[in-house]
Amino acid sequence: MSATSTPLSLAPYNTFGLALNAQHLVELSERAQLSSLWQANPELPLLVGEGSNLLFTKHFKSLVLVNRLKGKQVSETPDAWLLTVEGGENWHQLVCWCLDNNMPGLENLSLIPGTVGASPVQNIGAYGVELAQFCHQVESFDWQSGEYKIWSKEECAFGYRDSVFKHEARSHFIVSVTFCLPKAWQPVLGYGPLAELGERATPKQVFEKVCATRQAKLPDPAKLGNAGSFFKNPKVISAQAQALKLAWPALPVFAAEAGLSKLAAGWLIEQAGLKGVKIGGAGVHTQQALVLVNHGDASAEDVLRLAALVRERVEQMFGVRLEPEVRMIGEQGETYLDEALACLS
Structure with missing residues (x-):
């Protein structure tokens, strides 16, 4: 199978289902394609599997290489x-x-x-x-x-x-x-x-x-666009975790590296009253607050502003700053929440 390169919607290649485009996209089905693609495209492409942990924040201005190697x-x-x-x-x-x-x-x-x-x-x-x-x-x-x-x-x-x-x-x-x-x-x-x-x-x-547990709590991306857990479970020093546990006895706390404890980000978001909150077409899932969803017409800006709101509310309430787990991709490649927010036009 020979590689073809064509401008294409990225909606089928990200489980958020956002309507953004790539300048070029190639589905890689044979290893032999890699050398020829590398020679023809010296700039680093965006490497994609099923797009289940990606948030495209802008149209992508280079090559997207989709992994379809099997065996x-x-x-x-x-x-x-x-x-x-x-x-x-x-x-x-x-x-x-x-x-x-x-x-x-x-x-x-x-x-x-x-x-x-x-x-x-x-x-x-x-x-x-x-x-x-x-x-x-x-x-x-x-x-x-x-x-x-x-x-x-x-x-x-x-x-x-x-x-x-x-x-x-x-x-x-x-x-x-x-x-x-x-x-x-x-x-x-x-x-x-x-x-x-x-x-x-x-x-x-x-x-x-x-x-059964995942299906009961997590939305199917084929029905409701999402990228799974949007934020990482935060790690804090154990003394801070103990203080939070005293104030909120129901807070789930897990052991991490020496001197650190891991908190349940979904619980923090839910306690901050954010379940079901929407900005434009993006919302916090009503069953699992750790998941941000596309209700069908969300823009990248909607998702970014919702993520910023969640981070702000949790930090205000608990003094814990959440870090996105989802990879954010701007025009040229990897970006970050604050940088992506600054680039909104």
Whole structure:
């Protein structure tokens, strides 16, 4: 399949469904396309999977490269399965495939939207499990050198919703991820409703509970545009968390790194009275305050101003400043909330 480049609406390529355009867009279905695209487009393109964690703030004035690479390969050691997956594979479908083939481990991450190639960038996580726990290595194509590179788990520098690919390795297009799934499976049941399952829970039961919980709380992007959790759960010093807990006993607080505690951003937003609040066509979801939604006619400006309002109200009430988890993309590439607000015309 040869690559074609044409101006195109970005609405199908971002789950917010915002009506913005790219100057050029290419769907990459074969690795062989990468070298020719790199030679023809020396400027770094925007690398996109399913657009489930993106907020386009302006029309994009360069190339958008969409990962549609497919394929899986399995090998094993006496203790684990090694599963190499091409970056364009759908994440949730991979979780289902692993369960169908008796290779559990990823079930806590069920129904997280997006592609396998996007998963290391954010170090996706849910219900006590992060991708970093199962990542063996990442293969990428460097848009600066035109060469492939293999990253060990340590080189990926995983953190909370963070990795090297969000910083110094932003020029790397992830072509595959290799997972190490231990054969001695152990359920992770410490978060929310999973504790109800008990230690004898099966991988299928964990999968079903995670899916049911997410479907009850989170809107389907196909029906109501959104990019999942808009803000990160904030980390604060433990003394501040303890003080907040005294003032608001129902505040969920989780252990983090030494001296730090993690707070539930959705709870903070809800307590600030923001559930259902709208600006233009954008709103805070009525079931899960951590999610900002497009009610059908939202503009990027609506979403940005709503995000700023949420951040302001939470900071005023709790003294905690929320940081967006969603990646914001301006005319030339990555941007940030304050910068995007300043660029509104």
